[in-house]
Amino acid sequence: MPQFQVSTPQRNYAAIVERGAIARLSEFLPHGCGKAFVVTTRDVWDLHGARLTDAIGKHPHQVLFFAGGEGNKRMSHVEAMAETMVESGADRSSIVIAFGGGIATDLAGFLAAIFMRGIPVIQIPTTLLAQVDAAVGGKTGSNLVSGKNLVGAFHQPLAVLIDSGVLNTLPEREYRAGLYEIIKTGIIASEPLFRLLADRRDDVLAQNHHVVDHIVAESVRIKAEVVSADEREGGLRKILNFGHTFGHALEAETQYTGFLHGEAVSWGMRAATHLAGFLGMLADDDVLSILWTLDRYGPIPSTAGIPAANLEARLVKDKKTVQSKVHFVIPTRIGEVVVKSGIDNALVLRAIERALEECK
Numbered sequence: 001m002p003q004f005q006v007s008t009p010q011r012n013y014a015a016i017v018e019r020g021a022i023a024r025l026s027e028f029l030p031h032g033c034g035k036a037f038v039v040t041t042r043d044v045w046d047l048h049g050a051r052l053t054d055a056i057g058k059h060p061h062q063v064l065f066f067a068g069g070e071g072n073k074r075m076s077h078v079e080a081m082a083e084t085m086v087e088s089g090a091d092r093s094s095i096v097i098a099f100g101g102g103i104a105t106d107l108a109g110f111l112a113a114i115f116m117r118g119i120p121v122i123q124i125p126t127t128l129l130a131q132v133d134a135a136v137g138g139k140t141g142s143n144l145v146s147g148k149n150l151v152g153a154f155h156q157p158l159a160v161l162i163d164s165g166v167l168n169t170l171p172e173r174e175y176r177a178g179l180y181e182i183i184k185t186g187i188i189a190s191e192p193l194f195r196l197l198a199d200r201r202d203d204v205l206a207q208n209h210h211v212v213d214h215i216v217a218e219s220v221r222i223k224a225e226v227v228s229a230d231e232r233e234g235g236l237r238k239i240l241n242f243g244h245t246f247g248h249a250l251e252a253e254t255q256y257t258g259f260l261h262g263e264a265v266s267w268g269m270r271a272a273t274h275l276a277g278f279l280g281m282l283a284d285d286d287v288l289s290i291l292w293t294l295d296r297y298g299p300i301p302s303t304a305g306i307p308a309a310n311l312e313a314r315l316v317k318d319k320k321t322v323q324s325k326v327h328f329v330i331p332t333r334i335g336e337v338v339v340k341s342g343i344d345n346a347l348v349l350r351a352i353e354r355a356l357e358e359c360k
């Protein structure tokens with residue numbers, strides 16, 4: 001099974017895509033490492049905790065639970081877990097194991113980044129979204145009331161263990177939320193990946209092992225390449241934000257409760273695709289193909305009653321906005337995108353309105 005190397009100035013590590021990869025955890029514990037702190041939620045632990053306990057074996061460890069949900073991705077939980085670690089004898093030789101979805105991988109990574117000014121983390125993502133995006137690339141952080149992921153750090157893991165064998169317990173809605181990130185990867189960098197998602201929807205939704213392993217591996221391969229080329233999002237890595245600037249605005253506007261992150265990204269890709277069409281940068285066939293494919297993996301929750309103007313106002317608060325200039329990732333064909341700023345506000349508003357209308 002595939003293994004992809006992520007090579008960054010901070011660290012080189014493997015993202016291993018393999019059914020059963022969790023069992024390999026002890027291979028990646030550094031020699032002489034101290035107590036391991038597993039950051040997870042109760043539901044993930046109830047479903048998959050036994051696999052992790054088996055994998056960690058006799059190595060001293062403790063499980064730190066936090067309440068799941070985007071609304072709980074907050075500094076207060078990071079602080080509480082850090083206090084528990086100190087009370088439980090953590091020191092600079094300790095390690096954090098992130099075990100869960102994107103919120104767990106982000107919060108646990110952030111905890112590791114700042115605990116005693118930084119201890120190692122191993123990422124073990126258990127949702128599709130975290131496997132193909134959040135756990136790979138070292139982005140960690142938490143939300144502020146004013147916006148998503150507004151505090152955080154780049155903290156590359158020692159390894160990412162991606163075990164698609166855990167996906168069959170995911171609620172269908174969460175699975176689809178992860179698929180939107182894979183559709184994103186196809187649109188930004190791989191037409192074959194996008195076409196596979198478009199053409200083999202039934203196999204994808206039925207979690208055909210062969211298809212799932214392929215689309216996860218392709219997404220991780222592409223993400224590893226992008227992060228290796230640009231760890232800190234100075235250039236190329238920005239393409240991974242396709243749909244995210246709009247999506248983050250939707251998440252913040254609905255207080256992180258209305259939409260799963262992947263669903264918000266799906267809506268955001270729709271808005272960005274309309275914007276590309278309005279700008280004359282994307283052919284009508286490609287616009288329709290993207291919208292059709294997003295529909296095939298829908299629906300997302302209704303956007304009825306969400307004011308377009310509020311979403312537009314939130315775009316300037318996104319952390320990718322620099323000196324009030326919003327940067328949009330715009331597809332120019334399927335498999336290729338550009339980053340563009342200085343777009344007429346009226347067009348942006350129209351794209352938001354169109355996407356809201358389609359998801360009412």
Ligand code: GLY
Pocket residue numbers: 133134136137139237240241
């Ligand atoms: N999720 C976008 C990135 O990792 O850069």
